[in-house]
Amino acid sequence: MSMKSKSTSELKASIHRVEEICKSNKLGLTEIRKQVFEIIVKNNKPIKAYEILDTISNINNKPSHPPTVYRAIDFLIENGFVHKLNSINSFVGCFHPKAHKECYFLICKKCNIYQECCDDSLKDRISKTAIHNNFVISNTTLEIEGHCLDCSQK
């Protein structure tokens, strides 16, 4: 599996999926929340909150403020549509929302492309480590930084 960016149809499907989930779960996918989600997924790479802020300000031709963006992000994260990458203070779209609670990531330091890598074997291994330490997991941050195939060949 290479770390290519998403195709237009994948993006559209992803947006549509979020709309459907919101509809069937009676979640208010407001204009702002939808805009923020689209900005994040269409970016292909992890995006920063203030980049989203600039983008949304440009789109709407009027300045938005940090709380607007952070609130939308909070909504999207709470519902599993977006993840925060703590190691780089950035946000990415989830391409399999509701599939599982946690997602793990590969992040290329060179081209900034990222990839979700949520194998079960990894999940199991983390789970076993927790059990071995009598620890009850509530959430996991796994962010693997390095170089993707393309970038390590250059």
Next chain:
Amino acid sequence: MSMKSKSTSELKASIHRVEEICKSNKLGLTEIRKQVFEIIVKNNKPIKAYEILDTISNINNKPSHPPTVYRAIDFLIENGFVHKLNSINSFVGCFHPKAHKECYFLICKKCNIYQECCDDSLKDRISKTAIHNNFVISNTTLEIEGHCLDCSQK
């Protein structure tokens, strides 16, 4: 293995170990760097940069500034004596510096105690995931948040 805090003798050993490593590797363990390391390891729990700043200002009876603390932290991280927990913007001491490049963590959200959990099986699993994705790892953030045994029983 429970998540108890370190004993006084463990702390002393940890500080002594860093001194020895610096001596034999000709690393300048200056007064400030030593102070910051001691503040971090003696804290037992993840500590924030500005808490270190306050502590060091009190100890020396004169105000220190952010760059002073961040520079010391950088030195300590570079040499593997301290880790940053990205999920909580905090710093912890390493109790087996140079043993391996990456450390993984269990962090109790209730009592804030943390535990390094660097099993090889976990490392291998992460390594396999990277290989499977043709990805070359440079550094890994694995932070498992939840509740320790004591806190989940309360």
Next chain:
DNA sequence: CATTGCAATGTTATAACATAACATATATTA
């Protein structure tokens, strides 16, 4: 023993990331 170079620290300012608090608007629903 200058002088030069370098590593570390001091200092000031500001950048980057995030939230508090309260006002206003918009949508539900009684």
Next chain:
DNA sequence: TAATATATGTTATGTTATAACATTGCAATG
């Protein structure tokens, strides 16, 4: 419609981290 809840606007501020440049102290070189 009135009451309630949900979402957004707005201002200000809190928190985390770094840039940039001055100063110090110490050791290598001539």
